[in-house]
Amino acid sequence: MKQxxxxxxxxxxxxxxxxxxxIQSILISNAVLDDPRIRxxxxxxxxxxxxxxxxxxxxxxxxxxxxxxxxxxxYMDLQSPPSVEEILKSKPNPFLLLINKLDYEQNLGAIxxxxxxxxxxxxxxxxxxxxxxxxxxxxISQGGAAYxxxxxxxxxxxxxxxxxxxxxxxGVEVGLGGDYTKQNLxxxxxxxxxGEAVSLSEPLKKxxxxxxxxxxxxxxxxxxxxxxxxxxxxEKTRQDRT
Numbered sequence: 001m002k003q004x005x006x007x008x009x010x011x012x013x014x015x016x017x018x019x020x021x022x023i024q025s026i027l028i029s030n031a032v033l034d035d036p037r038i039r040x041x042x043x044x045x046x047x048x049x050x051x052x053x054x055x056x057x058x059x060x061x062x063x064x065x066x067x068x069x070x071x072x073x074x075y076m077d078l079q080s081p082p083s084v085e086e087i088l089k090s091k092p093n094p095f096l097l098l099i100n101k102l103d104y105e106q107n108l109g110a111i112x113x114x115x116x117x118x119x120x121x122x123x124x125x126x127x128x129x130x131x132x133x134x135x136x137x138x139x140i141s142q143g144g145a146a147y148x149x150x151x152x153x154x155x156x157x158x159x160x161x162x163x164x165x166x167x168x169x170x171g172v173e174v175g176l177g178g179d180y181t182k183q184n185l186x187x188x189x190x191x192x193x194x195g196e197a198v199s200l201s202e203p204l205k206k207x208x209x210x211x212x213x214x215x216x217x218x219x220x221x222x223x224x225x226x227x228x229x230x231x232x233x234x235e236k237t238r239q240d241r242t
Contacts, residue, residue: 003078005145006135008069010037015143017044022077026050031057032071041072066139078133081149084158087121088165093188095236096162097123097229098155100204101195102130108150109140110226116144118237124151124158129195155192159207162190169208172232173200177211185236193229 004024007013014037016023026045032038033054045052060069088094097120102108108123108130115123125131131152138145151158162169167188172180192208194200200208214223214231223231 003080003133004075005078005133005138006063006065007074007076007146008064008066008072008135008139010035010041010070010072012139012143013072013074014041014044016074016076016146017041017048017050019146021146023048023050024075024077026052026075027055027060027063027073028052029057029060029071030054035071038072065135068139076146078146081122081151084122084124084151084153084161087149088161088167091121091188094165094167094190095119095121095188096158096167096190097233098158098190098192099123099125099195099225099229100155100193100198100200101126101128102225103195105130105134105136106140107224107226109137109142109145111229112137112141112144112148112150114144114226114230114233115148116141118233120148120233122149122151124153124155126155127152155204156207159190159192159204163207168210171200171205171208171211172213172228173205173211174213174216177213179215180212180232181235183210183212184239185232186239189236191229191232191236193225193232195225 007016042052060071063073097115102125111123133145133150167190169190171192214228
């Protein structure tokens with residue numbers, strides 16, 4: 001089943017047009033037609049046979065959900081994400097992120113952005129809290145939402161499947177395990193994080209093979225979850241490259 005997502009902003013729409021994704025239509029404000037990036041968007045759209053409708057600026061303002069559409073909105077088809085098992089079967093070194101619970105669209109967007117940059121195969125979240133690609137998520141992800149599968153399902157079911165394929169499961173938790181920069185994160189891995197307001201639950205911890213933490217000064221309880229995710233996955237990418 002296809003989902004149509006809204007892309008807002010000149011760079012996001014431009015990048016979507018040069019990808020393999022299917023753009024249904026584009027709305028452009030009459031106020032930005034002379035902008036070089038907008039002219040480039042129109043040219044790319046014309047080559048793909050995509051309609052660009054010129055509309056009044058207030059129409060864009062009425063439709064925008066990110067609050068910063070920069071005069072252009074596109075509607076793109078998003079294919080249904082693969083299952084966790086399909087990813088595990090198809091990837092020789094699967095790289096998965098599991099997040100306990102997210103309450104803010106901005107954090108999910110930032111996580112998808114970092115996941116795209118580091119080659120994550122899928123982000124898995126429970127179907128409570130933020131678990132869909134909204135216009136705000138798409139905007140913050142700066143394209144990541146179009147390229148990184150977002151799977152909404154029970155983390156326990158996902159972790160059961162991951163264990164079946166013997167992929168190491170690493171819990172990221174304050175005060176548990178060792179320094180994340182000193183743990184071997186190379187190769188196949190599933191990283192499990194808490195959410196904005198919750199740490200890893202005891203049942204989730206039972207699925208983890210090992211734990212790592214991000215060292216901090218004592219007066220800071222924890223980092224924003226999207227920051228914590230970015231630190232750990234970029235460290236994994238660094239290790240894989242070296």
